[in-house]
Amino acid sequence: MQVLKFGGTSVASAENIRKSIAIAAKAAAQSPVVMVVSALGGTTDVLIGAGRAAAATDAGYCDVLAQLHERHRAATQELLAGAAQHEKLAAITAQFGEIQMLCDGIFALGELSNRTLDKLMSYGELLSSRLIAAAAKAQGLPAGWADARQLIRTNSRFGSAEVDMAVTTRQVADMKDSSPAHIWVVPGFIGADAHGTTTTLGRGGSDYTAALLAAALDAEVLEIWTDVSGMMTADPRLVRSARPIARISYQEAMELSHFGAKVLYPPTIQPVMQRGIPLWIKNTFAPDDYGTLVEVEPPRTPAVVQGISSIGNLTLLNLEGSGMIGIPGFSKRLFEALARERINVILITQSSSEHSICVGVNAQDAAPAQVAVDEEFATEIAAGRIEPLRPEKELAIVALVGENMKDHPGISGKLFGALGQNGVNIRAIAQGASEKNISTVIRAADVRKAINVLHEAFFEATKKQVNLFILGPGNVGSKLLEQLARQQSHLLEKLGLQVRVVAIANSRHCLVDESGLDLTAWPEELAQAPAQTLEEFTQLIISRNLRNSIFVDVTANPAAAGIYANLLEKSVAIVACNKVAASSDYAHYAQLKSLAKEFNASYLFETNVGAALPVIGTLNDLTRSGDVVRRMEAVLSGTLNFVFNNYDGHRPFAEVVRQAQAEGYTEPDPRLDLNGSDVARKILILAREAGQVMEMSDIEIETFLPPACLEGDVEAFYTQMAAHEAHFKALYDAATAAGKRLKFVARYADGRAAVGLQQVASGHDLYDLRGKDNVVLFYTDRYVDQPLVVKGAGAGAEVTASGVFADIIRAARL
Numbered sequence: 001m002q003v004l005k006f007g008g009t010s011v012a013s014a015e016n017i018r019k020s021i022a023i024a025a026k027a028a029a030q031s032p033v034v035m036v037v038s039a040l041g042g043t044t045d046v047l048i049g050a051g052r053a054a055a056a057t058d059a060g061y062c063d064v065l066a067q068l069h070e071r072h073r074a075a076t077q078e079l080l081a082g083a084a085q086h087e088k089l090a091a092i093t094a095q096f097g098e099i100q101m102l103c104d105g106i107f108a109l110g111e112l113s114n115r116t117l118d119k120l121m122s123y124g125e126l127l128s129s130r131l132i133a134a135a136a137k138a139q140g141l142p143a144g145w146a147d148a149r150q151l152i153r154t155n156s157r158f159g160s161a162e163v164d165m166a167v168t169t170r171q172v173a174d175m176k177d178s179s180p181a182h183i184w185v186v187p188g189f190i191g192a193d194a195h196g197t198t199t200t201l202g203r204g205g206s207d208y209t210a211a212l213l214a215a216a217l218d219a220e221v222l223e224i225w226t227d228v229s230g231m232m233t234a235d236p237r238l239v240r241s242a243r244p245i246a247r248i249s250y251q252e253a254m255e256l257s258h259f260g261a262k263v264l265y266p267p268t269i270q271p272v273m274q275r276g277i278p279l280w281i282k283n284t285f286a287p288d289d290y291g292t293l294v295e296v297e298p299p300r301t302p303a304v305v306q307g308i309s310s311i312g313n314l315t316l317l318n319l320e321g322s323g324m325i326g327i328p329g330f331s332k333r334l335f336e337a338l339a340r341e342r343i344n345v346i347l348i349t350q351s352s353s354e355h356s357i358c359v360g361v362n363a364q365d366a367a368p369a370q371v372a373v374d375e376e377f378a379t380e381i382a383a384g385r386i387e388p389l390r391p392e393k394e395l396a397i398v399a400l401v402g403e404n405m406k407d408h409p410g411i412s413g414k415l416f417g418a419l420g421q422n423g424v425n426i427r428a429i430a431q432g433a434s435e436k437n438i439s440t441v442i443r444a445a446d447v448r449k450a451i452n453v454l455h456e457a458f459f460e461a462t463k464k465q466v467n468l469f470i471l472g473p474g475n476v477g478s479k480l481l482e483q484l485a486r487q488q489s490h491l492l493e494k495l496g497l498q499v500r501v502v503a504i505a506n507s508r509h510c511l512v513d514e515s516g517l518d519l520t521a522w523p524e525e526l527a528q529a530p531a532q533t534l535e536e537f538t539q540l541i542i543s544r545n546l547r548n549s550i551f552v553d554v555t556a557n558p559a560a561a562g563i564y565a566n567l568l569e570k571s572v573a574i575v576a577c578n579k580v581a582a583s584s585d586y587a588h589y590a591q592l593k594s595l596a597k598e599f600n601a602s603y604l605f606e607t608n609v610g611a612a613l614p615v616i617g618t619l620n621d622l623t624r625s626g627d628v629v630r631r632m633e634a635v636l637s638g639t640l641n642f643v644f645n646n647y648d649g650h651r652p653f654a655e656v657v658r659q660a661q662a663e664g665y666t667e668p669d670p671r672l673d674l675n676g677s678d679v680a681r682k683i684l685i686l687a688r689e690a691g692q693v694m695e696m697s698d699i700e701i702e703t704f705l706p707p708a709c710l711e712g713d714v715e716a717f718y719t720q721m722a723a724h725e726a727h728f729k730a731l732y733d734a735a736t737a738a739g740k741r742l743k744f745v746a747r748y749a750d751g752r753a754a755v756g757l758q759q760v761a762s763g764h765d766l767y768d769l770r771g772k773d774n775v776v777l778f779y780t781d782r783y784v785d786q787p788l789v790v791k792g793a794g795a796g797a798e799v800t801a802s803g804v805f806a807d808i809i810r811a812a813r814l
C-alpha cells in the first residue's frame with residue numbers, strides 16, 4: 001500500500017490533475033494507492049474570504065463563489081466528457097448550492113464560527129477529490145472515492161482538531177477491507193468528530209491526512225507530491241542557489257519544516273516516523289527528479305549542516321530582574337501564564353546568571369502574553385524585583401539544521417563569524433543539547449542577507465557573492481568597470497567570487513540593478529538613469545542590506561568621504577582611491593579605522609599613495625610585524641614626476657602639465673598636484689599608517705608655483721603658468737647646470753614631514769625615476785643602511801583601477 005498526497009498546485013488545473021493521476025496510476029502498477037488530494041490551488045483562501053465577507057455582511061461573497069464555481073465547472077469540462085461530465089457538473093452545482101446557502105446563513109447572522117468555517121473550508125477538498133476520482137475512473141483506472149470524514153476521527157476543536165489515532169486506524173482498516181478500489185481518492189485536510197461534524201486539521205493539514213492514513217495502513221511509503229523537487233537547503237525564494245537535499249532524517253526534516261521549510265507540514269512526520277515509513281517529497285512537474293527521501297537513517301554525508309530555515313513574525317519577550325536569581329519557580333510561573341493564554345513558545349533562552357529569561361512567540365501573541373505575564377508577576381514588578389515584560393518586535397529566527405553538527409566543533413563559530421562580518425546582530429541564540437538545531441534570533445529585515453550569507457558559508461564553499469556600489473565612474477572608475485567586466489569569469493573560477501555591480505552613480509544619475517548591472521551597457525544606461533542625491537545613494541546601500549556589500553569611492557569628493565562612517569557602522573566595506581577621508585582630520589581617520597574594526601568591515605585605500613603600488617600594504621606589514629618606521633623619503637606625485645621628466649625648457653611648462661592631465665595622471669583638479677597638497681596628503685597618510693598622530697597642518701609644504709598661479713580657476717591656473725614660463729625655465733636651467741634633476745620630494749622623519757621641489761644629484765635613489773613613476777624609501781629599525789624600496793608607476797587610470805580592484809578582492813575575501 002502506498003499513500004501519495006497531491007498538494008494544491010498539483011491539482012490546480014485540469015492539466016495538473018491529469019499529471020497527478022498519471023503519477024498515481026504509475027504507482028498503482030506496483031501496489032494499491034491512496035491518493036490524498038488538496039483543494040484546487042487557492043480554493044481554501046477563496047472560501048475563507050467568502051465566509052469572512054459574508055460575516056461582515058459584504059454581499060461580494062456571491063460573486064466570489066460564482067467565480068469559484070466556474071473554475072470547477074471549467075476543470076470538469078476539460079477532464080470529463082458525455083454523461084460523466086453531465087453528472088459531475090450537476091453534482092458540483094448542487095455542492096455550490098450548499099456553499100451558497102451556508103454563506104447566506106453566515107451573512108444573515110453576521111457571524112462566522114470556527115465550526116461553520118471548518119464546514120465551509122471542507123468543500124474545497126470534497127469538490128477536488130470527487131472530481132479527481134471521477135477523472136481517474138473516466139480514464140479506466142480502478143479508482144474510488146473515500147470520505148475522509150468517515151476515516152479521520154478528531155475531537156471537536158474546530159480549526160485545528162486533534163486526531164484520535166485508535167479510532168482512525170480502525171475506521172481506515174474497515175474501509176480497506178470493504179473497498180474494492182485499487183486507487184482510493186481521499187480528501188485531505190478534513191475529518192469529523194464523534195458526532196459526525198466536519199472538522200479540519202489546520203492549514204497544510206492534507207500532508208497530515210496522508211501521514212495518518214500511511215500510519216493507519218502501515219504503508220510502504222508516503223509520497224508528498226508538490227511543486228518543488230524536494231526539501232531545499234534554504235528557501236529558494238530567498239536563496240537562488242538553494243538546492244534539494246537528497247536524503248535526510250525524520251528529525252532533520254522535522255526541524256526544517258518546523259522552522260519554515262513550507263514544503264512539509266510539520267505534524268506530518270510524527271505518524272510516519274513512529275512506524276519508520278519512508279517519506280518521499282517529489283515534484284509533480286518534474287517527476288523524474290530525485291526529490292527528498294526522509295528516512296530513519298540516511299547515509300552519512302560530509303555535509304554537517306543539512307539546511308537553513310527561518311520563521312519570521314517573531315517577538316522576543318524578556319523577563320528580567322535581580323529578584324529572579326536563585327529563586328526556583330519563576331520559569332514555571334512564566335510558562336504557566338503563557339500556557340493559560342494558549343500561547344505557543346517558539347524559543348527559550350536563559351542566561352546562566354538567571355537574571356533573565358527570554359522567550360520567542362508569534363508577534364500576534366505578544367500583546368496577550370505581555371498582559372498575562374505582567375499580571376502573573378504583578379507583586380514582584382510592584383516591589384521592583386522584576387521589570388515589566390519587555391517585548392522586542394520585528395524579529396525572526398534563522399536556524400541551522402543537521403544531525404552531524406553534533407560533536408562537530410566550529411559550526412557556531414562559523415555561523416557567528418559569517419553573520420558578524422555582514423553586520424547581522426544576533427539578539428538571542430538557542431541550541432538544544434541534541435545539537436540538531438542552532439537557532440539565532442535576528443532582525444526580520446536581515447533575514448534574506450543572513451540566510452544567503454549562511455548558505456554561502458555552509459553550502460557554497462566555492463562561491464561567495466560580493467555586491468559593489470560604485471560612486472564616480474570617471475577616469476579611474478570607468479577603467480575599473482572595464483576590468484571588472486573582463487575578469488568576472490576569472491574571479492568566479494579562480495577565486496570563487498561572484499562580483500556583482502549593483503549600483504553605479506555619478507553626481508547626476510544613479511543606475512541600480514540588484515541582480516547585477518550589465519557592465520558593457522552601463523554608460524548609456526547611466527545617462528538615462530534617474531537622479532539621486534548622495535544621501536539617497538547611502539540609504540540605497542543600507543536599505544538593500546545585501547551580503548558582502550562594498551562601497552567603492554572613485555570620486556575625489558569630500559561629501560562622498562563623509563558617508564564612510566555611516567556605512568562602516570552597517571558593516572559595509574569601503575574601498576577608496578579618494579584620499580579625502582584618510583587625509584582629513586586625525587580624529588575622523590581614527591574613527592573610520594576603529595569603526596572598521598568594530599563592525600568587521602574593511603576600510604581599504606591602498607591607491608591613496610602610489611596608485612596600485614604596494615606602499616601602504618608594505619608599510620602595514622612592517623609595522624604589524626613589529627618594525628618601526630624611522631624615516632621615509634619619497635617621490636609621490638606621478639604628475640610632477642612626469643612633468644619634470646618631460647619639461648626641458650623647449651615645450652612650455654603649462655603644456656606639459658596639460659599633457660599629464662590628458663593622460664589621466666592629475667587629480668580632477670590639477671592644482672592639487674602642482675601646489676604640492678596631493679603629495680602632502682600622501683605623506684600624511686603614510687605617517688599615520690606608520691603610527692604617527694599627525695594633521696595636514698603639521699606638513700610643511702614648499703610650493704614652487706608663483707602665487708599668481710593659485711588665484712582663480714583651473715583655466716586661469718593654466719594661463720598663469722604660461723605667463724610664468726620664465727620661472728619654470730629658470731628652475732630647470734639651475735638644476736641642469738648643477739648636473740641634477742628636479743624632483744618633488746616628500747620626507748618624513750621623527751614625527752615631522754615636509755614636501756617640496758629639490759635638485760637631486762645623480763646616484764641618489766630618487767634620481768633615476770622615469771615617466772610617471774613613484775618611489776618610496778622606508779628606513780626602519782630593520783632597514784637601517786639600505787632602505788626598503790617600493791617603486792613603479794604611481795599614477796594613471798588603468799593602474800589605479802587595478803589597485804582599487806585588488807582592494808575590492810581583499811575586502812571580499814575578508
Ligand SMILES: NC(=O)C1=CN([C@@H]2O[C@H](COP(=O)(O)OP(=O)(O)OC[C@H]3O[C@@H](n4cnc5c(N)ncnc54)[C@H](O)[C@@H]3O)[C@@H](O)[C@H]2O)C=CC1
Pocket residue numbers: 471472473474475476477505506507508534554555556557559560577578579607608611638664665666667668794795796797800
Ligand atoms: N588618476 C590617478 O592616477 C589616481 C587617482 N586617484 C584618485 O582617484 C579619484 C578619481 O580620479 P579620476 O577618476 O581621475 O577623477 P574623475 O574626475 O575622472 O572622476 C570622478 C568621478 O566622480 C564623480 N563625482 C564627483 N563628485 C561626485 C559626487 N558627489 N557624487 C557622485 N559622483 C561624483 C564625477 O562625476 C566623476 O565621474 C580621485 O580621488 C583621485 O585622487 C588615486 C590614485 C591615482
Ligand SMILES: N[C@@H](CC=O)C(=O)O
Pocket residue numbers: 607608609610611636637638639640665666667673678794795796
Ligand atoms: N594625481 C596623482 C594621482 C595619484 O594619486 C598623482 O599625480 O600622483
